[in-house]
Amino acid sequence: MDNENILVSSATDIEKATFYKKTYQHLALAILAFIVVESVLVKTVPVEVILWMFSGRFIWLFIIGLFWLGSVLSNKLAYHPSREKQYLGLGLYVILESIIFLPMIYIAAGYSGSSDILMQAAMTTLFMFTGLTAVVFLTKTDFSFLRTILIVGGFVSLGTIVVGAIFGFNLGLWFSVGMVVLASISILYQTDQIKNKYGTQQYVGASLQLFASVMLLFWYILRILMSRRN
Incomplete structure (x- = not known):
């Protein structure tokens, strides 16, 4: 590390x-990178490939499995002593999120032909x-107890x-609402961990955890908004 990890x-x-x-700057940059990569994928990936991604239930399970494996690798890299590998982990996770979001973004954009719903x-x-x-920052509440809720x-x-x-x-609207609650709990927990458990040089890993929670929240909020237009 370039400085002491206090x-x-x-x-x-x-x-x-x-x-x-640094943590929230990296979070903002990760979100910006996601927008850029997603825009490129939407414009360059053939429609047939996007349709193929959600054309079969076992194909989607395969994609979820790859996403999970990639997420494990990304998290491992994001906490590596090497700063270069930390950025590699964050970058890899941004790409993974962009890929798994591709069918959802394609469908959402097709509702109105614009980006309004997005x-x-x-x-x-x-x-x-x-x-x-x-x-989290304005109260002295200890949110570490949320870990068990998140795991279960x-x-x-x-x-x-x-x-x-x-x-x-179909998992339905209430499942999406429940996942919004779970993502909100994750944000509370991760922010609490950033305040109390992280080292001052772990801002890349911290930003990755927040990015993952934000994208989970965005995914299910988007699903809820889309379901209201059906």
Whole structure:
């Protein structure tokens, strides 16, 4: 590391401010990179390939499996001592998110022939993320207890998604609402961890965790908005 990796909770106010600034700058850059990569994919990937991605339930399970493996690798790289590998992990995760979002973005854009619904989902996600972040930073509440809820909720939701894909049933609006709640809990927990458990040099890994939670929130908010237009 280029500097001493001090626990954020034990760092000086200047060190904390620098860490938070770098973390949220990297989060913003990751979101910007996602927008750029997604735009390129939408314009360059043939429609047939996009349709193929959600044409069969086992194809989608395969894509989810690859996404999970890639996510594990990305997280491992993002906490590597080498700064170059940390950025490689974050970049890889941005690409993975762009790929798995491709069918959803394609369908959403096709509802009105414009990006209106995408903008609504993005703004809703931004407002929710800002509010949740403010709750953590402006209160002294310890959100570490949410870890158990996230683990249980994660396994239950993943199992539900896999079973739904195998048997071909629609998970419905309430599942999406539940996943928005789970993503919100994840943002609260990850932000709390950033305040109390991360080192001052782990801003790339911290930004990746926040990016993953933000994209999960965006995904299900977009699904809810799309379901209202059916």
